[in-house]
Amino acid sequence: NAGVTQTPKFQVLKTGQSMTLQCAQDMNHEYMSWYRQDPGMGLRLIHYSVGAGITDQGEVPNGYNVSRSTTEDFPLRLLSAAPSQTSVYFCASSYSTWGRNTGELFFGEGSRLTVL
Amino acid sequence: GNSVTQMEGPVTLSEEAFLTINCTYTATGYPSLFWYVQYPGEGLQLLLKATKADDKGSNKGFEATYRKETTSFHLEKGSVQVSDSAVYFCALSWGAQKLVFGQGTRLTINP
Numbered sequence: 001n002a003g004v005t006q007t008p009k010f011q012v013l014k015t016g017q018s019m020t021l022q023c024a025q026d027m028n029h030e031y032m033s034w035y036r037q038d039p040g041m042g043l044r045l046i047h048y049s050v051g052a053g054i055t056d057q058g059e060v061p062n063g064y065n066v067s068r069s070t071t072e073d074f075p076l077r078l079l080s081a082a083p084s085q086t087s088v089y090f091c092a093s094s095y096s097t098w099g100r101n102t103g104e105l106f107f108g109e110g111s112r113l114t115v116l
Numbered sequence: 117g118n119s120v121t122q123m124e125g126p127v128t129l130s131e132e133a134f135l136t137i138n139c140t141y142t143a144t145g146y147p148s149l150f151w152y153v154q155y156p157g158e159g160l161q162l163l164l165k166a167t168k169a170d171d172k173g174s175n176k177g178f179e180a181t182y183r184k185e186t187t188s189f190h191l192e193k194g195s196v197q198v199s200d201s202a203v204y205f206c207a208l209s210w211g212a213q214k215l216v217f218g219q220g221t222r223l224t225i226n227p
Contacts, residue, residue, distance in 0.1 A: 004159070033215075035217075040219055041219055042120075042205060042217040042218050042219040042220050043160070043205070043217040044217075045214055045215070045216075048214070058214065090159055090160070092159075092160075103148050103150055103165065103207075103209030103215055104150075104162050104165065105152075105160070105162065105215060106161075107159030107160045107161065108159050109157075109158060109159050110158075110159055
């Protein structure tokens with residue numbers, strides 16, 4: 001039972017570099033999302049998707065891109081990394097009922113990114 | 117806008133003590149409320165939920181009641197164990213496709 005799989009688990013980048021965090025789920029969930037977790041700030045929503053071909057911005061989308069070409073995959077791209085993007089990133093997915101996210105998110109184990 | 121406020125941590129208790137972690141929310145309409153738990157080195161996982169006023173969510177000995185009159189969803193457990201040490205997040209979800217989290221409360225249980 002794989003659930004939500006994120007890669008890589010750890011990454012160090014230099015300022016200005018680009019990279020992609022991968023996320024895959026095998027539960028046929030329509031809803032997928034990316035959060036970042038910073039000390040004292042809880043989790044903040046970056047981008048989310050309600051189905052293949054549909055994405056939307058969350059609370060902190062600047063500096064990140066997403067796409068959803070398949071139900072299973074939802075990669076997060078950092079276009080030009082900045083030290084402010086040092087964080088732990090979580091991908092999460094959920095069932096949708098009548099197009100609405102149930103709120104019961106299944107999380108990956110996280111990807112710790114350091115930008116120097 | 118919609119938001120969640122949790123009691124500040126960290127919280128340290130002895131085994132078998134009574135636990136309360138406070139959570140209050142601000143929202144328009146009728147949100148669903150959740151508690152998530154994050155064990156060290158892992159992602160978050162759903163602990164319990166409540167979808168309407170006066171609902172009580174429960175799981176693994178934890179309970180929380182959706183109180184619309186006080187806009188609260190406090191987490192309680194009668195007798196904590198060392199294995200309950202984790203970070204606990206209160207969250208709310210409303211009509212749209214978003215879940216808003218509180219800042220988290222770190223709980224440490226000493227034997």
